[in-house]
Amino acid sequence: MKFGVVIFPGSNCDHDALYALEHNLEQQSFPIWHESADLGGADAIVLPGGFSYGDYLRAGAIARFSPVMKAVRRFADSGGLVFGICNGFQMLVEARLLPGVLVRNRSLRFICRTVHLRVETTDSPFTNSCEKGQVLAMPIAHGEGCYYADDETLDRLERENRVAFRYTTPAGELSDEANPNGSLRQIAGVLSEGRNVLGMMPHPERAADPAMGSTDGLVLFRSMVASLISTR
Amino acid sequence: MTTITADVVEQHGLTDEEYDRIVSKLGREPNITELGIISVMWSEHCSYKSSRRHLKRLPTQGKDILVGPGENAGIVDIGGGYAAAFKIESHNHPSFVEPFQGAATGVGGILRDIFTMGARPIAVMDSLRFGPLDDTPSGVRNRHILQGVVGGIAHYGNCFGVPTVGGECVFEPGYSANPLVNAFALGVFPKNRIFFGKASGVGNPVIYVGAKTGRDGIHGASMASAEFDEDSEEKRPNVQVGDPFLEKLLLEACLEAMETGAVQGIQDMGAAGLTCSTCEMGSRGGAGIEIDLRHVPQRETGMTAYEIMLSESQERMLLVAERGREQEVFRVFKKWGLDAAEIGVVTSNGLLRVKDHGQVVAEIPNSLLTDDAPLYDRPQTRPLRSAPLDGPSLGVPDGQALADALRRLVSSADLCSKRWIYEQYDYMVRTNTTLGPGADAAVVRVKEAGVSLAMSLDGNGRYTSLDPQEGAKLAVAECCRNLATVGAAPLGATNCLNFGNPEKPEIMAQLVASIEGMGEACRHFDAPITGGNVSLYNETLGRGIYPTPVVGVVGRLDHSGVPVGIDFRQPGRKLVLLGGLLPGAQGPDAQLQRRFGSSQYAKVVVGEVWGLPPMLDMDYEKRVQEAVREIVRQSVAESVHDVSDGGLAVAVAECSFNQAGVGARLELESPLPAHYVLFHEAPSRVLLSTTDEGLQTIRDVAQRHQVEASVIGSTISDHFEVHLNRAELFRVEIRDLYERWDKALEEMLEPQ
Numbered sequence: 001m002k003f004g005v006v007i008f009p010g011s012n013c014d015h016d017a018l019y020a021l022e023h024n025l026e027q028q029s030f031p032i033w034h035e036s037a038d039l040g041g042a043d044a045i046v047l048p049g050g051f052s053y054g055d056y057l058r059a060g061a062i063a064r065f066s067p068v069m070k071a072v073r074r075f076a077d078s079g080g081l082v083f084g085i086c087n088g089f090q091m092l093v094e095a096r097l098l099p100g101v102l103v104r105n106r107s108l109r110f111i112c113r114t115v116h117l118r119v120e121t122t123d124s125p126f127t128n129s130c131e132k133g134q135v136l137a138m139p140i141a142h143g144e145g146c147y148y149a150d151d152e153t154l155d156r157l158e159r160e161n162r163v164a165f166r167y168t169t170p171a172g173e174l175s176d177e178a179n180p181n182g183s184l185r186q187i188a189g190v191l192s193e194g195r196n197v198l199g200m201m202p203h204p205e206r207a208a209d210p211a212m213g214s215t216d217g218l219v220l221f222r223s224m225v226a227s228l229i230s231t232r
Numbered sequence: 233m234t235t236i237t238a239d240v241v242e243q244h245g246l247t248d249e250e251y252d253r254i255v256s257k258l259g260r261e262p263n264i265t266e267l268g269i270i271s272v273m274w275s276e277h278c279s280y281k282s283s284r285r286h287l288k289r290l291p292t293q294g295k296d297i298l299v300g301p302g303e304n305a306g307i308v309d310i311g312g313g314y315a316a317a318f319k320i321e322s323h324n325h326p327s328f329v330e331p332f333q334g335a336a337t338g339v340g341g342i343l344r345d346i347f348t349m350g351a352r353p354i355a356v357m358d359s360l361r362f363g364p365l366d367d368t369p370s371g372v373r374n375r376h377i378l379q380g381v382v383g384g385i386a387h388y389g390n391c392f393g394v395p396t397v398g399g400e401c402v403f404e405p406g407y408s409a410n411p412l413v414n415a416f417a418l419g420v421f422p423k424n425r426i427f428f429g430k431a432s433g434v435g436n437p438v439i440y441v442g443a444k445t446g447r448d449g450i451h452g453a454s455m456a457s458a459e460f461d462e463d464s465e466e467k468r469p470n471v472q473v474g475d476p477f478l479e480k481l482l483l484e485a486c487l488e489a490m491e492t493g494a495v496q497g498i499q500d501m502g503a504a505g506l507t508c509s510t511c512e513m514g515s516r517g518g519a520g521i522e523i524d525l526r527h528v529p530q531r532e533t534g535m536t537a538y539e540i541m542l543s544e545s546q547e548r549m550l551l552v553a554e555r556g557r558e559q560e561v562f563r564v565f566k567k568w569g570l571d572a573a574e575i576g577v578v579t580s581n582g583l584l585r586v587k588d589h590g591q592v593v594a595e596i597p598n599s600l601l602t603d604d605a606p607l608y609d610r611p612q613t614r615p616l617r618s619a620p621l622d623g624p625s626l627g628v629p630d631g632q633a634l635a636d637a638l639r640r641l642v643s644s645a646d647l648c649s650k651r652w653i654y655e656q657y658d659y660m661v662r663t664n665t666t667l668g669p670g671a672d673a674a675v676v677r678v679k680e681a682g683v684s685l686a687m688s689l690d691g692n693g694r695y696t697s698l699d700p701q702e703g704a705k706l707a708v709a710e711c712c713r714n715l716a717t718v719g720a721a722p723l724g725a726t727n728c729l730n731f732g733n734p735e736k737p738e739i740m741a742q743l744v745a746s747i748e749g750m751g752e753a754c755r756h757f758d759a760p761i762t763g764g765n766v767s768l769y770n771e772t773l774g775r776g777i778y779p780t781p782v783v784g785v786v787g788r789l790d791h792s793g794v795p796v797g798i799d800f801r802q803p804g805r806k807l808v809l810l811g812g813l814l815p816g817a818q819g820p821d822a823q824l825q826r827r828f829g830s831s832q833y834a835k836v837v838v839g840e841v842w843g844l845p846p847m848l849d850m851d852y853e854k855r856v857q858e859a860v861r862e863i864v865r866q867s868v869a870e871s872v873h874d875v876s877d878g879g880l881a882v883a884v885a886e887c888s889f890n891q892a893g894v895g896a897r898l899e900l901e902s903p904l905p906a907h908y909v910l911f912h913e914a915p916s917r918v919l920l921s922t923t924d925e926g927l928q929t930i931r932d933v934a935q936r937h938q939v940e941a942s943v944i945g946s947t948i949s950d951h952f953e954v955h956l957n958r959a960e961l962f963r964v965e966i967r968d969l970y971e972r973w974d975k976a977l978e979e980m981l982e983p984q
Contacts, residue, residue: 009569010477012393016663019679049661051391054477110386110656141390141658203660211666211677211793 001228003029004042006072008063013049013086013205020208021046025221034066043228044081045072047088049141049203059102059144060090069095081125081224082197086142089189089199098190098199099157100149106182110143114214115180117165117188117202118172124191125227126198126220127164135172136165136216138202140180145201147183147190154185164189164198234264244271250606257600265538265586265594270601272451272504272542273511276768279605282734283766286744290751294760296723304345304429304499305419306762308723310788312681315423317351320359320416320689320728320784322767326471327413331380335413336388336474340546342417343392344500347483348549350427350490351419354662355676356389358399358415359689359728359782363408365645365980370408375981377411384474385415386656391476392483396657397665398674400689403645407693409772414728414765416689416784420678427490429499429509431517431552431578436496438510438521438576439558441565442482442548444531445506448472449544459733459771478547478570485568486549492564494557501548507541507601509550510576511584515598517552522585523576525593537586537593552578615700615745615779616738622822623829623842628905634954635962637837637911638881642969644836647878648976649889667795672714672874677792684789686720691730692877693778695845698830700742702845704749704781709853709915710876711785712757716857717872717918718795719864720787722759727783729766732776742779743768750781756850757857759785796864798873799890805870805947806927809880810863811856811917812940813902813909816847820904823847824912832878833911846914852939853916859937860918866933868926875917881910883919885952888966889973895966897953898945906956921947 003021007014014031021029032040039045052063063069069091076082076097084092092098105111114137119130130136149157157163165188169178179186181201189200204217234240241251244267254262254270262270272278280287292300298315299307305319323338339356346353360381363374389396394417431438449472489495497517499509506528514521525540535543553561558574565572579585584601586594597604629637641647654669666684667675673688690711696703712722727750732739754761770777789795817824828834829843863869875883880898888895902909922930927943934941945955953963 010391010480012391012480012661016661019663050393051477051480054391054475056477109383110390110658112658112660113655139660141660143390206660206663209663212660212663213794 001027001043001225002041003027003044003046004032004039005029005046005048006032006034006068008034008052008066010052010054011048011050013203017046017048017205020205021221024208024218027225032068034068036068037071039071039075044083044224045075047084047091049086049088052087052091060087060094063091064095073097076197079194079196083126084199085203085205086201089201090144092197092199097197098192099153100147100190102144103146103148104144105146111180112139112141113180114139115202116168116170116178118168120163120166121161123161124164124195124198126223129219129223129226133172135168135170137214138204138207138217140202142201145181147187149184157190162191163187164191165200236261236264236267244268245275246271250274253606257604265541266596268538268542269507269594269596272507273601274605278504278508280766281606281608282610282768283729283743284607285609286747289747290761291755292760294724294758297760297762298423299426301761301763303763304348306724306726307349307426308762308786309423310678310681310685310723311683313422314420314678314681316418316420316685316786317346317349318416318418318726318786319345319763320414320726320782321765322728322730323413323415324411324730324767324770327381328409328411330471331377332384333471333473335381335384337472337546338413338415339385339388340474340476340479341502342415343394343479344502346417346419347486348427348429348498348500350425351421352487353394353417353419354664355418355674355687356394356396356415357674357687357689358385358396359691360399360401361407361412361693361780362403363405364403374408379981381411381413382653382656388474388476390658392480393661395659395661395665397659397676398669398671401650401653404693404778406777410770410777412730412777412780414782416726418685418687418786427495427498429513429516430497431513431519431521432496434519434578434580436552436555436578437558437574438523438578439551439553439561439572440528440548440575441551441572442570443475443478443545444529444571445540445543446531446545447535447539447543450539450542459769472544472546474546481568481570482547482549485565485570489561489564492560494553494560496552496554498549498551501550503544505542505544511598511601513550513552514584515602520579520581520583520585520598521576522579524587524590526589527573527575529571529573537588541586610734610740611737612741612744613737615741619698620842621826623825623834623840624838626838626907629907631961634906634910635964637833638885639969639972641832641836641878641882642885643972643976644832645980647832647882649974650977651974652977652981667718667797671797672717673720675718675789675795679792682792684792684795686715686718686787686789687784688714689782689784691780691782693780694835694841695830696746696781697778698844700745700779701749702848704746705753706845706848706915707781707783708750708753708757708759709848709850711783712759713857713874715785715787716860717864717874718789719861720789721861722757722785722787724762725754725759725783725785727761727764727781730770730777730780730782731768732771734768739776746779746781750783753850757854796869796872798887799871799892800887800894800921800947801870803894803947803949805921805923806943807896807945807947808920808922808927808930808941809917809944810859810920810934810939810941812942814904814912814914815852815916816849817904820908824908828908828912831911831913833907848915855937855939856916856918859933859939862933863920863930866929868929869920869922871921873919875919876913879911879913885969887919888952889970893950893966894947895950895952896945897948899955900944901957906961909956910954
């Protein structure tokens with residue numbers, strides 16, 4: 001499979017995603033410059049973490065206007081897999097490809113630490129190789145990762161089984177202490193209506209190599225490969 | 233134009249003798265622009281006029297050194313065809329005046345020093361010093377400074393995309409109103425692709441790239457070369473403002489431009505901005521540089537030549553390209569949306585010639601600005617020493633008092649968890665951090681070279697204030713020991729010398745003695761100095777800091793896997809203290825009592841500091857380090873932790889704090905009083921946990937290196953117990969100690 005990783009000015013997890021896809025997942029991957037009008041024939045798109053355009057206004061708020069985002073939207077609309085990680089998630093909500101917003105962490109500080117996520121649905125191209133309720137250990141590193149939406153949106157996400165992950169304890173239990181940033185209903189990742197767009201704040205590409213202490217993130221990329229093969 | 237009067241000369245921080253020297257070298261009176269240019273280049277910060285003579289005594293040669301002092305950063309060979317560039321630099325004065333921007337631009341400056349040599353930065357560490365975080369007005373202010381500094385480092389490093397992988401943070405009264413912010417950065421690159429800050433090829437274009445020039449930071453270097461007084465807060469306009477996003481673009485664009493092969497030389501604009509980069513590049517290349525300021529991209533209108541030359545606006549670089557290939561360079565900067573402008577040419581006349589719209593506004597020989605800058609042999613007396621040699625009588629604390637002391641120590645500002653700080657730093661970006669904050673040494677893998685680099689920063693102002701020479705030696709020894717605990721041997725070192733006013737003979741004596749000690753230890757442990765920085769005049773209202781030489785050592789591991797850490801992993805393992813309980817101690821004599829006065833126990837529990845730093849036997853220390861490296865390389869230790877601040881008891885507690893619920897039972901035998909055994913900070917000691925099989929190997933290795941290796945107990949579940957000479961002293965719950973250790977800093981910073 002060919003993964004395209006979009007590089008925005010200020011992306012800084014682009015190399016990490018390319019490395020994980022290439023070396024840990026052993027799939028093809030290539031960079032796509034933000035000014036590109038097309039996606040170079042990618043089978044799936046990753047919007048990586050970082051500080052696109054410095055994120056001085058609101059994280060992801062400028063990146064959504066990048067020329068490449070038109071192509072990304074067309075790709076998503078036609079059912080292509082789009083995976084936004086951290087800053088990529090922030091861009092997807094700013095671009096309205098996903099509902100809700102990401103506001104500053106409730107501590108008002110940047111937080112970098114390993115957290116635990118519970119897989120809330122296996123009915124998606126990103127989680128089909130997981131088990132429901134499976135707990136994954138993965139790092140977060142963000143200042144604006146508190147997921148926020150009105151009750152109606154949150155109810156709808158739950159009703160439609162579109163909450164992909166929640167922050168939990170290592171045992172998979174919900175608790176306020178296990179919620180690192182104050183996200184409403186402990187939401188760490190959400191799916192689009194068509195289930196082909198996923199945004200999440202934690203970094204699966206940082207949990208893809210044994211040398212990094214966890215390989216729990218690989219299962220998400222493996223799910224994508226399995227899904228692409230089955231729909232080919 | 234301003235006339236040069238005695239007042240103007242004084243405002244530029246120049247003495248009458250220095251001004252006379254300018255006139256005689258120049259053969260005429262300088263104009264105001266020239267005076268400004270010369271004054272910043274002759275400032276302590278840029279010229280090292282008080283320290284240069286003494287720095288020459290540091291060892292700078294070694295088999296792995298590719299580039300030594302004098303360049304933007306030192307470079308060592310890391311094998312596999314790759315090299316690492318690294319350096320530490322201070323940003324103390326700006327961080328006091330404006331903590332957030334001061335610290336942020338400190339990180340920005342050191343990152344530029346690394347990528348200007350062609351290396352991609354892959355790790356940052358910080359050595360921080362603040363005043364106590366108590367409830368007094370100055371304590372409240374210290375909190376504010378710390379929060380600003382940490383926020384600034386996080387802001388810059390996180391956005392730039394470099395992991396902050398470790399560092400140190402220490403609190404002493406002397407750092408109130410004199411915080412120290414020393415930032416270290418390291419980058420890697422193929423060793424055949426090193427770039428230098430050198431102008432060569434007469435007629436080659438001189439190109440300005442990056443941010444536009446504004447009026448910020450004018451005379452920043454001069455501010456960093458004077459003491460502070462009541463009005464120092466008014467110096468806020470002297471502090472620059474950083475833009476990490478721009479720096480990230482600058483990094484990518486510079487590395488890409490270097491790949492074109494059209495770049496001949498490149499240097500960042502740091503302290504003294506355009507002035508320093510033009511004259512240093514010319515001087516290193518044995519050439520001259522002529523620029524016209526009308527071509528300099530400017531953010532503000534109406535800037536004078538003086539202001540443009542002295543601006544310290546951030547995120548700017550100066551490069552020399554090959555004539556005829558400048559379009560290749562411009563194309564790259566355009567892609568990244570950055571300004572790039574040809575502002576001048578390389579000449580052969582050895583002059584820095586500055587024009588403004590064709591008219592010459594300054595013309596100074598490069599040599600006057602660099603090699604001919606003043607050099608002082610400032611008078612020295614005995615190093616300043618304020619603490620008494622002998623301390624109070626301590627009696628013999630009982631078990632409960634010892635347990636209380638341990639609780640106080642693990643929750644003290646110096647020894648408690650620094651999680652509140654390091655969680656604000658992205659310490660994992662680039663997915664290379666195999667050992668991050670909280671470890672003895674930070675370790676990052678270098679994927680492309682198949683190796684890892686271990687790095688550690690250390691400096692102990694309390695030790696150095698009691699004995700500058702020994703204190704500096706201890707800092708180098710501890711850094712090298714930290715590297716040994718992960719199996720690495722030093723490749724090279726960098727230093728940041730933070731001291732008070734060198735015009736005071738007793739302060740100058742501290743500086744000289746510290747350099748002496750550092751040189752001795754760097755030679756002994758094969759850690760040559762590849763560069764660094766000197767920060768003097770760290771005084772406010774005449775009160776100086778503890779003399780604080782900070783050293784950073786970088787070493788290599790020949791694998792890119794997970795190194796051994798400090799955490800105990802299993803109950804039922806043997807605990808081995810390599811090096812012995814108190815190396816060199818003869819008994820509970822006056823020497824031991826004096827050397828206890830520099831410990832954290834003395835500072836935190838007794839509340840006084842006296843005596844001398846711990847005794848260091850460098851030959852024994854080296855043997856211990858060699859033994860540890862061998863043990864670690866044979867993978868027979870499950871955990872390895874250097875015994876340092878707080879002594880043995882604190883080291884054991886730290887190994888228990890990974891939340892796995894593994895504690896320890898110590899069964900110690902010693903004729904010495906318990907508080908010495910548990911809390912003395914003698915160096916040359918490393919705590920290991922191992923299996924029964926591993927123990928034999930450890931003993932064999934230790935014996936071969938003539939190093940003591942005593943079994944001092946075992947790991948157990950949930951508790952920390954101490955027995956001395958078969959009597960139980962105390963038993964505490966790991967959970968309780970952990971909670972105190974983990975929460976302490978947050979409680980000090982955000983009191984309820």
